Each structure stands twice: as C-alpha cells, then as structure tokens.
Amino acid sequence: IAGITQAPTSQILAAGRRMTLRCTQDMRHNAMYWYRQDLGLGLRLIHYSNTAGTTGKGEVPDGYSVSRANTDDFPLTLASAVPSQTSVYFCASSENSNTEAFFGQGTRLTVV
C-alpha cells in the first residue's frame, strides 16, 4: 500500500441497506477526513478525525458514522442508505490539521 487506499472503487446499493466504505493510509498521518463530492458543489466534509480515538462531525454528517480505532483506518458507515447519498466519496488524510490533505481515489456509490 502506498498513500491512501479506498475500497470499494464503486458500488450499487439498494436503499435501506447498510454499507461501510473503507479507507486506509500508510503515511502515519494524524488527521483523516471523509468528503462527498456532488456535481456543481464543492467537496463537503462528512466526518473527520484529528487523531486516533477521536472523531468529529463535519458539514453533512446525518446518516453517516465513523470510527478511528487506530491511526491507519477510518471507515465510513451508512446505516440505512437513501438515494440522496448517491455521490462520490473521498477519504483524505493529512499530517495534522495544518497541512495539506492527500486524497484516496474515491468510491462512487449509487443508491437505488
């Protein structure tokens, strides 16, 4: 693994189903983030973690949850998917909250 890896790359999900998007980084970055990107809108922060063991809510947290059990992993869970959660999801990490973020390749999620 080099950098930041997301899985799956894409997914079609039935509404009401539970889904976890995985994110792993090997840069030993303290801070990690989950964004969604929708056409015509800027990246919107869903949840973040400034360090292992802590998480915080971003701009659009409803319907999503995260955990940060260790430095490397930051999974995003949709408890009961709805069509409005159709989006491209990007995981990112940074050395700390002051430095630039590095992004994973994204997960394209379609909820039908």
Added chain:
Amino acid sequence: GQNIDQPTEMTATEGAIVQINCTYQTSGFNGLFWYQQHAGEAPTFLSYNVLDGLEEKGRFSSFLSRSKGYSYLLLKELQMKDSASYLCAVRDSNYQLIWGAGTKLIIKP
C-alpha cells in the same frame, strides 16, 4: 455563512496563460489551498498560501490578498494535460477546509 466563489468553467489555448480567481468569505482564515482534479480522479495538492503575496512553483503560481478575501491561480505555458478542474479551499477558524465548487479548465490546441 461561509462561501467560496470560483468561475464554473474557463477555456484557454495551449501555450497561453490563464488566471483562475477565487473569492472567499469564511469564519476565520488559516490558509488557502489550490488543488487540481482530473475527471474521475482524486484532487491533488498544488499550492498553499497563508501570507499575502505570490507563491511560485514552476508553471503554476498562486496569489493571496487576505484583506480582499481573494486568491488566484496562474497557469503559464498551458499544456493539454492541464485540462482539469481547479479547486480552491480555505481553512477556517476551526481548521476545517471549506471548498469551492471548482473551475473546469478546458485547453484547446
């Protein structure tokens, strides 16, 4: 509320120079970032400004005026591979990034 404004789309010619503007209104300021995003790919970091003035990095330069809430990204000697979206983001008082919707840059031969 917090707001980042960028033009939606710009067109330029290969070999030319283009300036992409970004204006912002945020609760606090702790730096401004520019990212490049090719279609279907992840954003990649281009530049960071926290003090007023110009930062130059090869063919790309970024300028910041904090008093005007304004930045621009200058791309010189445009190449076809520069066709991409350019995202402006501001770190606010909570150290969270607020993102503009991005400027799609189309390069024509």
